[in-house]
Amino acid sequence: MPANAHHSKQPSQFNQPSQCTEPQPSAPQPLLSDSEFMFYSRQLLLPHWQERDQLCLKQAKVLIIGVGGLGCPVASMLAGLGIGELHLADPDDIALHNLPRQSLFSVADVGHNKAQIAAQHLSQRNPFVRIMSHASHVDPQWLLQFDAAAGADTPNSKAAPPYFDLIIELSDDQASKLAINRYCQQSAVAYAGASAVAHQGFSWSFAPWRDPADGCLYCMGFAAPIAEQGCQRHGVFLPLLTQLASLVCQQVISLLLRTPNAAAPIFHVQMPSHHSHPSVRALMLPRDPHCVCCAPNAAGINTAGINAAAISESGINASNMEDSCHEYPL
């Protein structure tokens, strides 16, 4: 078990540009080290996968909310792909019934926090990825506080810029998916995720730089009451989770590399265990003109009052934000 080191944030770290941009002729370009080249050689050999694509993933900061049946395979794939900074958040502890489908955990991990164990495991698999865990429930307020703590040198008159390039919501909580959807819409952060119960599920990916006519989770009707909740009642088919996780990762790559012909924003997957064929539908999602979240006149979350001064007055600062955050170094 690697030693847990508190995540030491330096303001300069949080202000580095993380977007994947075209190379500037005058600026020296970062390169992959020989070790990284060797580590990622099998994907660098792929046609249309260039070193700058790998560097783009290396510069990305991604948060995964929920390290369960979907979060484990997604985190594992993203760590393997080489996301530069990967944050895992989950307040739950590992239970015995998680083990069959949550491949990052073993029997000895039962009772320990999911995010922390997953981060330890993944940091040993890819030494080039900076992995941090948060044993916390992440909601928009948590994100705003994190943004503010990271952007402590932002002028008080301005809200801190969002820290993460992409947030992936993979918990089993409908309210959380909607709340993070709203945060991402208002903060212009790319948003992906998936949800699955029994034999069917769906994944999504939204980004502010895509078609402005695209909708959000509210537009597809996700805010209506869910008929019957969850895997606790209906179970979940393991191959469905891996299929959805693969689709999420494909969508994540498309978002981070800003692929011009991006994949459809919604995939619906129906995967019966027997008697029928699996079905994967790629679906477009036009914006609902009456959407309470993303329509032009929709009311958003209030980010104006949350800035460095407000955070300071409330007693929240970078040091106590780090209490539940652990980094797993080499």
Added chain:
Amino acid sequence: MNTRFNPLHAHHADAISPAAAEPEPQQQPQPHQHSLALVINGEQNVVTLAAAAQDVASCSLQQVLEHSLGELPTHAIAVALNDRIIARSCWASTTVQPHDRIDCFQLVAGG
């Protein structure tokens, strides 16, 4: 279909007219010209539109769903017409055409 889990009880839709969503017995539908595919949680049904071809365009997505589902569900479902998800607020104003494909799937919250 797992009806315990799936609240969308698909009544096999024999015919739907654009005006009253009721079949017109005197008019024989032409299934290959006036039918559309309704896929509910992955299971395909055929909805036959009992109307002249020029009138089919006045049949709304909401009419088709009401006719096919019995009553419109109040819980979270997504409806896609020809692979484009249609917001619930647009169901009544969206018209269907012969050979359209409608996908309905239940939105779930699980991870």
